[in-house]
Amino acid sequence: MRLEKMTVLVTGASSGIGEAVSSHFRREGARLLLTGRREQMHSAQPDDVYVPGDLNDEAFVAGLAAQATESFGSVDVVVLNHGLQASSPLTEMAHEDARNVLESNLLSAFLVMKHFAPLMPAAGGSFVCVSSRLGMVGMAGQVLYSAAKGGLIMLAKGAAIEWAPRNIRVNVVAPGLTSTPVIEAAIQRRPDPEAYRRERASQMPLQRLATPEEVADAILFLASSESSYITGAVLPVDGGYTAF
Template identity: 35%
Template sequence: MWQVLTCTSMAVQPNIDLLFLNLEIMKKLENKVAVITGGSSGIGLATAKKFVEEGAFVYITGRKQSELDKAVKQIGNNVSAVQGDISNLDDLDKLFRLIKDEKGSLDIVIANAGYVAMVPTDEVTPEHFDKTFDTNARGTFFTVQKAITMLNKGGSIVVVSSCVKDMGLPYYPEYAATKAAECSYVKTWACDLAARNIRANSVSPGPIETPFVNNQFGNKEAAEAGKAQFAELVPMKRLGKSEEVASTILFLASSDSSYITGADIPVDGGLTQIK
């Protein structure tokens, strides 16, 4: 009896070790190299954290070096921060030159950086219009254009758009148009890059609890009132979390979505889906 028990216990131990080994192997982005624009806060930062947890090395970008430094500390390892503005093509060239020198190629591009301000149509100035389009429509386009020559076969592009593009909301005329443009790019890129097995998709978040939302309002009180109004519009009656959008981005960046390309996935609590 004792011999039988001893043999059984010896047989179980290797299986337990194998289980833990498999858990390590199952990381979704093991040895992948990713770049995330606008990665110092909100959705971009949450995505960077998830990617590193899943085995990727991540480059994050942002306009403010101080915010990038904070983000790097939060992420902890396997991350590099590159200061720059996606509307500045020289900054994009610097970013991708650095990635090429250090890593040689890329597997994942997350085009997340953007700009928004609430301005009704009759108050939109040429300067505001140009800033919005230069950052969102132009910056996103050239981010991906400059990345695709470095993208490995089987790579993934994910663009962070917005549910606003589908809603015709006041105060967002030019912002909504830039986000519609981004989704149009995605469909073209999905077709253009299919021969290289590179997939292109977008996510369209609804109101998410991020600095991006807070910054649209003049002060804390106005922000809280505005977010309460947003939450009332959402069937789930709450704002989303950055981590919830990041989980969808992880899905699209990984092989879990290997037969999905050219798609736009709403992450909006049903805001644009339930009529």
């Protein structure tokens, strides 16, 4: 029960890594405030508070913070798991698509940090930002996504220094290719899904995709007191991809 009686906000909670995080944290005793774009989160439990909405909208984020204060009084941990990926050659990406990628992966994280850091108790708290291996290395066709996720890493590092006097820790998990419903659906759209899966897995030294639960394990470590002297760090969970 590493998070017993602690209140946790999980963004992007309705599927994939966010859903795995919610399940892990619930088992560890956390009280959960969950948000996502879907109107309903089918795996939410009766004691969870699920509030759907758009984190690019500062009014919604401010309202979510007010909901947290009303329901729980304070927030001990924030897991910033939301984001948007758009694949396109740089010269072919529409301005609006580029704006959406930057807002959904970086500026919305800034808004959540801005409104939720003041809710953390005097004893401190923990932010865990979910970036990507592509926040650490570049990839053709993912330039704006990589820039946004790299920006998220630097946002976390700066906040870690700024909030250290308040004992608010800010760390980053950088997953590699993970077997989420979105990724699995993309694989199944390929002419030969299993061949494509093997091709992608072969790019990882561990020769497989991550599971959402493996990423959630790393997030739990950085959220809990087990990492009490770690802040401003980036933990790759990528099967060795960024070790090259």
